Amino acid sequence: MQRKTGIWRAGPSEMAKGDIQVNILIVDDDAGNTSALYAGLSSHGYRVIVAEDAGHALRIVENPKEPHPVDLVLTDLKMPDMNGLELIRAAKEVRPDLPCILMTAFGNDSIRRETLALDSCGYVEKPFSPDALLQSIEKLAVRNE
Numbered sequence: 001m002q003r004k005t006g007i008w009r010a011g012p013s014e015m016a017k018g019d020i021q022v023n024i025l026i027v028d029d030d031a032g033n034t035s036a037l038y039a040g041l042s043s044h045g046y047r048v049i050v051a052e053d054a055g056h057a058l059r060i061v062e063n064p065k066e067p068h069p070v071d072l073v074l075t076d077l078k079m080p081d082m083n084g085l086e087l088i089r090a091a092k093e094v095r096p097d098l099p100c101i102l103m104t105a106f107g108n109d110s111i112r113r114e115t116l117a118l119d120s121c122g123y124v125e126k127p128f129s130p131d132a133l134l135q136s137i138e139k140l141a142v143r144n145e
Contacts, residue, residue: 006140018085022141023047023068027075028103029086037074040130046137054082061091061098072139072141074133077104085115092118099140103128113132 025047037067044111045066049056051057054075060071073091082090088100102115106124115123122136 005083021045021047021068022137023049023071024137025049025051025057025060025073027051027054027068027073027079028086029053029079030076033076041137044134054087055081056083057091058094059089062094070095073098073100073135074137075100075102077102078106088115088118088121101133101140102137103133 024041026034026037026041026048028037029052034052035048035059038050041048049060049068049070057073057075062068069109073088075087077084079087084102084104088102091098091100097120099120099122100118101122101124101129102111103124103126104111107123109126112123115121122140124133124136
């Protein structure tokens with residue numbers, strides 16, 4: 001993989017090479033975070049779908065006619081209406097095998113344990129390096145192929 005710690009560096013991900021196209025749903029109410037994640041993940045060959053809140057994200061996950069079905073959810077913890085952990089639980093009611101990663105700057109051991117106890121879930125604390133996030137995505141995407 002072509003990456004440089006601390007910054008996104010364009011180059012296809014190992015998971016995004018060839019016929020494999022991983023569709024990642026980013027859920028974050030912070031436009032700056034969403035924009036950076038979109039640019040970084042897209043540059044690594046991932047197809048990125050963006051939802052500005054949990055309700056929008058659930059509609060995308062639940063829609064069987066979605067043109068690019070979600071392969072992995074990447075969600076922030078702190079959001080209005082429904083937090084990221086609640087979103088992950090709701091998404092897993094519809095699609096129990098859906099890999100999810102919770103991102104947070106406000107985490108604690110309890111939230112981390114709760115997240116990791118769910119099947120096919122990862123946890124990253126902000127600020128995180130692109131390497132850490134890409135490794136989590138690839139680990140979960142490979143496990144669920």
